[in-house]
Amino acid sequence: xxxxxxxxxxxxxxxxxxxxxxxxxxxxxxxxxxxxxxxxxxxxxxxxxxxxxxxxxxxxxxxxxxxxxxxxxxxxxxxxxxxxxxxxxxxxxxxxxxxxxxxxxxxxxxxxxxxxxxxxxxxxxxxxxxxxxxxxxxxxxxxxxxxxxxxxxxxxxxxxxxxxxxxxxxxxxxxxxxxxxxxxxxxxxxxxxxxxxxxxxxxxxxxxxxxxxxxxxxxxxxxxxxxxxxxxxxxxxxxxxxxxxxxxxxxxxxxxxxxxxxxxxxxxxxxxxxxx
Numbered sequence: 001x002x003x004x005x006x007x008x009x010x011x012x013x014x015x016x017x018x019x020x021x022x023x024x025x026x027x028x029x030x031x032x033x034x035x036x037x038x039x040x041x042x043x044x045x046x047x048x049x050x051x052x053x054x055x056x057x058x059x060x061x062x063x064x065x066x067x068x069x070x071x072x073x074x075x076x077x078x079x080x081x082x083x084x085x086x087x088x089x090x091x092x093x094x095x096x097x098x099x100x101x102x103x104x105x106x107x108x109x110x111x112x113x114x115x116x117x118x119x120x121x122x123x124x125x126x127x128x129x130x131x132x133x134x135x136x137x138x139x140x141x142x143x144x145x146x147x148x149x150x151x152x153x154x155x156x157x158x159x160x161x162x163x164x165x166x167x168x169x170x171x172x173x174x175x176x177x178x179x180x181x182x183x184x185x186x187x188x189x190x191x192x193x194x195x196x197x198x199x200x201x202x203x204x205x206x207x208x209x210x211x212x213x214x215x216x217x218x219x220x221x222x223x224x225x226x227x228x229x230x231x232x233x234x235x236x237x238x239x240x241x242x243x244x245x246x247x248x249x250x251x252x253x254x255x256x257x258x259x260x261x262x263x264x265x266x267x268x269x270x271x272x273x274x275x276x
Contacts, residue, residue, distance in 0.1 A: 005055055006167055009033035009041060010062035014126050015094060018160030019060055019167070026168065031056065043075055053083050058090035058167050061109070066228050067095055067102035076105040080112035090115040090173070092166045094159070097122045097178055098241040106176070117166035118176040119159065122241055125181070125262040126156045128194060129271050132229075137194060138274045140202050143215065144187045147206035149237040152180035152244050153190065155257035162251045177247040182256045184242055193260060197267040209233060 006023055010016040011032030023030045033041035033052050041052040043064060053059065061079065063072055076093075083091060093109045096102040097120040106118050127133050136142040159179055166172040185193075191204040207215075209230070216226050248256035266272065 003027055003029065004057040004168065005029045005031070007031045007033050007041075007052055007056040007059045009052075009060060010064060011037070013062060013064075014124060014130055014156045015121075015159045015163060016060065016062055018156060019163050022160060022164040023167065026164075028168070046075075046078055049079055049082055050086070053079075053086050053088065056083075056086075056088055058092070059083055059088055060092050060094070060163055060167060062094045063105070065225060066099075066232075067105045068099045068231050069101075069224060069228055072101070073104050073108065076108050080109055084113045088114060090117075090167065092117045092119065092163055094163065095120045096236070097180070098236050115170070115173045117172045117174070119163055119166060120176065120178045121159050122152050122154045122178075122180050124156050124159070125153050125257075125259055125266075128190065129266045129269075130156075134271070137191070137202060137272055140200065141205065142187070142191050142202065143205040143207045143212070145207055145209045145212045146233050146237045147186065147188060149239070150184035150186060150242040151237070152182075152184050152241065153259050154179045154181045154248070155262050158248050158252070158257050162248065165251055172251070177251060178245045179248055180241075180244050180256065182244065182258050184244065185259055190259065193263045194267075194272060197263045198272045200272070 006028050008016050008020050008030060011020045012034045020030050020032060031039065031052065035042045039052050040048050042048045063075065080091060091109050091112060091114060093106060095106050095118055109116050109118065128137055133142065162177055162179060188204040191202050195202040213226065216229060
């Protein structure tokens with residue numbers, strides 16, 4: 001395997017930092033694409049893109065906060081064209097499963113004129129330990145809408161393994177992978193699993209979308225985040241993704257990580273125990 005120069009956009013994020021670890025361990029030269037990096041990359045500052053892309057063989061593209069948000073297609077179009085002009089050989093895009101807006105971005109990457117792999121992921125397990133749902137878990141009261149939704153939560157470690165394979169092995173060129181975990185779970189079942197492994201009393205409360213929006217506004221979440229949360233709960237949790245795929249196993253030769261295993265491992269870190 002030849003050593004490559006790889007740019008990981010969002011290299012400090014949930015999947016990005018895991019991909020950076022794997023690529024570095026395998027001996028590749030990795031450039032982290034983030035606003036605070038030595039060579040900064042900022043989605044909102046297109047004049048930062050070319051320096052970050054220069055000299056790279058492959059790019060892992062993650063878009064913040066999500067490919068579904070307005071303006072994403074223009075950004076992906078600009079970045080893809082620039083990458084191809086600079087001689088980049090491969091683009092791997094992290095996309096959202098069941099998001100038609102994200103599929104417009106996928107098409108741009110597929111038609112950019114270089115090798116590509118699309119990795120569509122469902123909701124991350126790590127949303128409960130590294131992201132939006134961690135604070136409610138710590139307080140012991142998780143109030144979320146869509147109690148009926150069945151979600152095939154996928155582990156960020158599995159996503160990182162698939163992305164790393166796609167970046168470093170040409171056999172994944174031209175593939176669209178849809179990543180899920182091995183089980184469909186409701187929010188209530190997830191919270192019960194976390195309560196069990198932590199030995200804590202954590203309650204799940206089903207609320208309406210309107211009540212959830214009020215909560216988000218009280219927490220002073222930015223408007224684009226509130227828009228995105230509404231999109232994900234309204235559109236993507238309508239049942240369209242309530243099915244499982246075997247793509248993690250197809251790429252990695254092992255089963256996808258079960259939520260229970262993620263929960264047990266994460267409980268050991270202490271992240272779910274309130275401090276003080």
